[in-house]
Amino acid sequence: MAFRIFNTMSRTKEELIPLDGEHVRMYTCGPTVYNYAHIGNFRAYMFEDLLRRYIKFCGFKVTQVQNLTDVDDKTIRSSIQQGLPLKEYTKTYIDAFFEDLAKLNIEPAEHYPAATDYIDEMIQLIGTLFDKGYAYKSDDGSVYFSIDKFSEYGKLAHLDREGMQAGARVAQDEYDKENAADFALWKAYVPEDGDVVWDSPWGRGRPGWHIECSAMSMKLLGESFDIHTGGVDNIFPHHEDEIAQSEAATGKPYSRYWMHCGYLVVDGRKMSKSLGNFYTLREILDMGYTGREVRYELLSSHYRQSLNFAFKSLDANRAALKRLDEFYASLVEAAENNDVAGELPAWASETRKRFADAMDDDMNISGAMAAVFDTVHAGNKAMSDSPVSSREARAVLDLWSELDRVLGILIPQEEAIPSRVFDLLEDRKKARAEKNWAESDRIRDALAECGWTVKDTPVGPKLRKL
């Protein structure tokens, strides 16, 4: 059993073997905090969450770094518009970002470095690139990376230099770069930057976009580390440029595995404000969906596939989650507070292996979920024939916890039963004992208004949250 992941660099699935054999160090491109993150962004963070969770499931340690890009054109422009200092402006969206992560049950990374806290490291890195002859200063005062000096430029995106001139957006280029595709390491100050400016050996200005990820990843994870992730749209230019500047500076391999998740589209089209299909997580939650339902949605397609987000699939997810919850509730009842796990029943004995086999194959979530749902079905069937022992039920519950450390959706939130609901349930029991069906149904409606549903079973009524 080995965890194999698709490496964008080699375009093949490779076994994940950490540099030091036991500890996976990963860098995941994070949000630009000039606005609330949208669900497309969260698709990427969800993929990274699943990845880190499964790496741990495999027995490795994980150190994950996720950067917060808190300085760029849009951030500066918006903060000035609102008359707020940059740090104050971005704080709102950084806080919101962490709230959203929690709503989606995304595990926190070990480090969340903000770009503006690592300016010194970036300046140092640019200095090294100057010393080694990869950087040059242009007449406008900006510093660029010369891609012609880095012969491997294009190895990640599989772009050849000649092909690049055909690019649609390259033509309109500016200044006096040596090569139109050279990218900025340091941007000279312009009045539009307001007071967002730092001193550097090359004059006042601010860092380019790519340099922050190189500086922060190497500072926190070392010059060579294991995994670097992002959306497919980051492959070029962002990750290509990171490789160039990092490897040019250190002479060492940068990230060993590159993983990229597919785009999220809404109703078959790219999410955009002009199409009106642009959603933030909080908008979706305001519509009454839960973070867990959104998590299920973002999780349930293979990460390299484009994911078609649709509200009707959120509704379908709700039904699927109910099915999982019903199964879980049956197990809890059968376990009868028994803490001692016995053997897994036959119907759950293959589950873990099937789950792991699927996930080992580049995180085949569909196969993994099939293992889960097959177990639900087989378990329901077995339990409807004959009760499962409390020790067996406990064993399955333990298995469920283990799988949920990867999935983060299997185990429902415990809901305390309000006393009013409990009283109504008692009243209804009496009414049913007297075969007073009208009263019984009336109470059932009252319970529904409280948000609870009641099911009558051979062993008595059972409450479920609606």
Add this chain to the structure above:
RNA sequence: GGUGCGGUAGCCAAGCGGUUAGGCAGUGGAUUGCAAAUCCAUCUAGAUCGGUUCGACUCCGAUCCGCACCUCCA
């Protein structure tokens, strides 16, 4: 133009050269005071056209359609 991905049943979505993927929805039945949940049964597949093969949804080729990236968008 270059690079890459995809077209699977009503919807979503996998693996696989020959044996039920899975989820949601639908239909019939069991069960229930009625429900709910659950179980049993059941209906819809593999864009098109060729080729390879004893046999292809799965391999090869062509065609059609959709999508993404090609300088700062996860």
